[in-house]
Amino acid sequence: MENHQEIREKLSNWLQTQRCKGTHLLQKLVQAQSTQGNEADAQKIIIDTLTKMKLEIDVWEPDGKELKAHPYFASSKDNFQGSPNVVGVLKGKKNGRSIILNGHIDVVPEGDLEQWEDDPYSGKVRDGKMFGRGVTDMKGGNVSLILAIQAIQAMGIQLKGDVIFESVIEEESGGTGTLASIVRGYRADAAIIPEPTNMKIFPKQQGSMWFRILVKGRSAHGGTRYQGISAIEKGVLVVNHILALEKDRNSRITDPLYEGIPIPIPINIGKIEGGQWPSSVCDLVKIEGRMGVSPDETMEDAQKDMEQWLQKLGETDTWFAHFPPKLEWFGARWHPGSIPITNQLMTALAKNYQLILKEKPLIEASPWGTDGGLLTKLAETPSIVFGPGVTEKAHFPNEYIEINKVFEAAEIIALTIIDWCEIDQ
């Protein structure tokens, strides 16, 4: 498990020659606007790239009907027509350790357009940064993976173990793409997922899941609004109550890997919607959000925590006592995952990080769920999250990535693959 200095230098030099090509590939991927349901164009670019690399390619649209019955299925939709998964395999020569390199191709919506300086899908390059929705979360990471495999190929290296590159759909809405890959049989001895970690290494990742809270009111004419009960005013109480739950849950986190993270397991209220008419008292508010699940708790425990917390509302508010907020768990779900820091892929990744960047890597627990939970738990494929994207810019207006980092991550990942899968001499 030692890549040779000669290989390292050659590999580094070769990656230097790929600056234009790699940057261009990333730009095309960003411009392909692969929000949920619109992933086909971006996947086409991936397929073309993997074809040129002569990998064994597998393209399929996940079968929603079949997956729906799976206990780990968690999506708001069950028809994935026009949204293919893509897998490309670089076959190993012998029975070496295999690795999955997993990246999602879907991106979240761009949000309020006014807050973007450029078109959200411009892929513009300025001062060494590329801008656009999805560039950091996580197309930059995907390009790092492709560059890493290309670099190994360019070195003329034959590995013992398989390298399985996965470009999956639906990560942002619950992981159906990765679930489909697992159901199709893709497993490995370990996995790397280059989500935007600011080049930190995450051996632990929190889980998360989506919730919906329905808050009732009673309608009335706005001019006699005192005769109704405003679901918006009641909704405001629920929002504040959820914020208090977040505070309570986070005060219980003691894992040192969360040190220095302001809110280790956030509860994000992402959507609110209520009312049909400005002059009527609103009678129903819908709140949707995402609840963080600590690596040390189960999804079920976290759900119970929120259920019990919401029940408290009825203790001080007679309206809530009669009309308790209705809690639903819907759509996306990411299982928490955790592998020991002593895992050999961790050791290799940390070593190569230090070799290339001349400093110790930061090792933390992730602030979000990723498909790594599914891989670690369901596919028994221990997963590490490590990638070049800017954590702060994920899901953010003017999302960007530092292009340099894409190549640094590619170099570190390539060397780690060589260590893990081993060269077939």
Added chain:
Amino acid sequence: MENHQEIREKLSNWLQTQRCKGTHLLQKLVQAQSTQGNEADAQKIIIDTLTKMKLEIDVWEPDGKELKAHPYFASSKDNFQGSPNVVGVLKGKKNGRSIILNGHIDVVPEGDLEQWEDDPYSGKVRDGKMFGRGVTDMKGGNVSLILAIQAIQAMGIQLKGDVIFESVIEEESGGTGTLASIVRGYRADAAIIPEPTNMKIFPKQQGSMWFRILVKGRSAHGGTRYQGISAIEKGVLVVNHILALEKDRNSRITDPLYEGIPIPIPINIGKIEGGQWPSSVCDLVKIEGRMGVSPDETMEDAQKDMEQWLQKLGETDTWFAHFPPKLEWFGARWHPGSIPITNQLMTALAKNYQLILKEKPLIEASPWGTDGGLLTKLAETPSIVFGPGVTEKAHFPNEYIEINKVFEAAEIIALTIIDWCEIDQ
């Protein structure tokens, strides 16, 4: 100005014979589901009824393009195709005092269906009540008007002044129907509008107008939500700030006509909407509502009040200092209106109320704006609001009206018309 006892008795008896027919007419109107843009079916029923009564009928679709230029125009739409206004005139013999009887045919949306015991447009009758969206606000009042005119006709009475019955669209969204009637030339010496007042008489009515507040946030991944600014959390602050403004404004109301009304000029927040994705920090919240305007203040003063109040948010919150909430006045607007209690139509209405119901009428200021503001101010037609509907049930699930009241109001209004327009002997 004295209707004779003989006429009163005959009129009362005749109305008794119309119980079935009048109830059936109201039921058909409720079943016609005349939400905004869907008024044509209900208006067809009105046209058929007025045709049988041999009134001079005028049917037209308001010209949005023309009306848009009018300073009193306040609607969220400007195309009224398929939404006709209907006017029917009972011509007076000589130059007596004329009266407008104005009722709107549009109804607000039904809201959360789960809170309705029956289909919202069933028109079901139970225990002397009829149920359905719009039955109280204000189709019951409209039927009172029609019954009143029919009763006068049945008595064989010829009046000196014109009786102008108006079935208008768009009252619930800013009064374009009544505005169009005024622009078409319909004015009179006074007007009665049978909005649901619980049989109270409103010589004063508050104005109201719709507002929209846009609250900015900054998006981020929900897992690192501390790197963004939640527009939902900021929106919660804005909602509470508006509630405080309502309190402040109402503490300044001293008009005795508002005595006993919990919130004389309410600010109703009717809609809230923000966020696109449960796992993203919400970057924009839209709040829509309706601001009550006291009969003693101008629309402009009320607007200024809210504008200045919102600016205060920036004094204690640096986010708001940099990104102040954006206030817009849009869509509907109802001007406040006020006529002296000594107005002769007031005197006549109060007298006939007491004659029929053997008790003094309650005289108050209205909790909402009506088309009476437009009639009083723009058309110089002093307007009184008085109707059989249940104030508490307007815009409410399981909206109903007591059928008895529809006939009582018809009787009182018929006698008042006779007093006002005078019998041509």
